[in-house]
Amino acid sequence: MNCKDCSEKLDRFVDRELNSTEVLELQLHLESCPDCQDHYEFEAHLKRLVKHSCECDTPPAFRDKLRQLLT
Amino acid sequence: MAESPARTAFAEEALTHLDTLYRGALRLTRDPDQAQDLVQEAYLRALRYQHSYQQGTNMKAWLFAIMRNLFWDRFRGSRKEDVSLDDVGEFVLYDKLKDEGARPEADVLDKLAASEVVKAVEKLPPLHREVVLLVDVEGFSYKDAAQTLGVPIGTVMSRLHRARQQLQRSLYDYAVESGIVRANGGQQVQQ
Numbered sequence: 263m264n265c266k267d268c269s270e271k272l273d274r275f276v277d278r279e280l281n282s283t284e285v286l287e288l289q290l291h292l293e294s295c296p297d298c299q300d301h302y303e304f305e306a307h308l309k310r311l312v313k314h315s316c317e318c319d320t321p322p323a324f325r326d327k328l329r330q331l332l333t
Numbered sequence: 334m335a336e337s338p339a340r341t342a343f344a345e346e347a348l349t350h351l352d353t354l355y356r357g358a359l360r361l362t363r364d365p366d367q368a369q370d371l372v373q374e375a376y377l378r379a380l381r382y383q384h385s386y387q388q389g390t391n392m393k394a395w396l397f398a399i400m401r402n403l404f405w406d407r408f409r410g411s412r413k414e415d416v417s418l419d420d421v422g423e424f425v426l427y428d429k430l431k432d433e434g435a436r437p438e439a440d441v442l443d444k445l446a447a448s449e450v451v452k453a454v455e456k457l458p459p460l461h462r463e464v465v466l467l468v469d470v471e472g473f474s475y476k477d478a479a480q481t482l483g484v485p486i487g488t489v490m491s492r493l494h495r496a497r498q499q500l501q502r503s504l505y506d507y508a509v510e511s512g513i514v515r516a517n518g519g520q521q522v523q524q
């Protein structure tokens with residue numbers, strides 16, 4: 263695998279959508295390529311950042327109201 | 334209203350997915366009151382169509398689908414906002430920042446405020462926003478996202494790809510505006 267193949271598969275790697283052969287190939291490349299490893303960590307970090315930023319708790323009063331309505 | 338035990342058990346199980354539905358609705362409507370209305374309506378509809386839920390399948394996905402379908406029913410009628418994204422060309426934030434001499438993770442990601450990331454997500458057209466919500470926020474597989482949205486997996490992948498480019502572009506613009514990076518000049522603040 264070269265850097266171009268790696269960067270094309272990076273999104274699917276971060277999303278855990280590659281098959282096990284592809285994962286192994288990609289991991290091998292990452293181990294030998296600091297640039298791609300750095301790019302991978304960036305994409306994984308960005309995905310976590312989006313997740314944590316968009317998370318929020320349901321307002322408790324709304325939760326109670328809905329439970330009363332439904333059960 | 335007298336509720337049967339089966340209906341109550343179903344409602345209790347459905348309510349375990351409330352956080353997913355609420356934050357999805359909040360990011361889609363961008364308004365807490367509208368989000369609550371939408372979620373309440375989705376739950377009432379879910380109970381009404383309880384029989385159409387197949388035991389053992391993904392209830393979270395089923396509920397999310399009901400909620401987003403209701404959202405789209407309303408959205409189509411009311412708003413004139415762009416639903417889709419123009420092809421703005423390839424934009425890879427990592428490469429852009431590297432080219433400008435910044436350390437992408439330490440100099441930029443670590444400095445982005447959560448509220449700015451939410452803004453960037455909420456700026457996405459809803460058709461693209463909902464894919465990010467499912468895949469990035471809720472951790473759905475492409476397959477589950479495709480099923481939830483009623484589109485082929487390829488459509489999920491292309492919408493996600495475009496959404497991420499747009500999102501990264503917004504984050505880059507913010508990083509430049511706020512002085513985290515200087516356009517074409519690398520890092521502004523040396524520490």
Ligand SMILES: [Zn+2]
Nearest residue numbers: 265268295298
């Ligand atoms: Zn490489």
Ligand SMILES: [Zn+2]
Nearest residue numbers: 307438439443
């Ligand atoms: Zn970091």
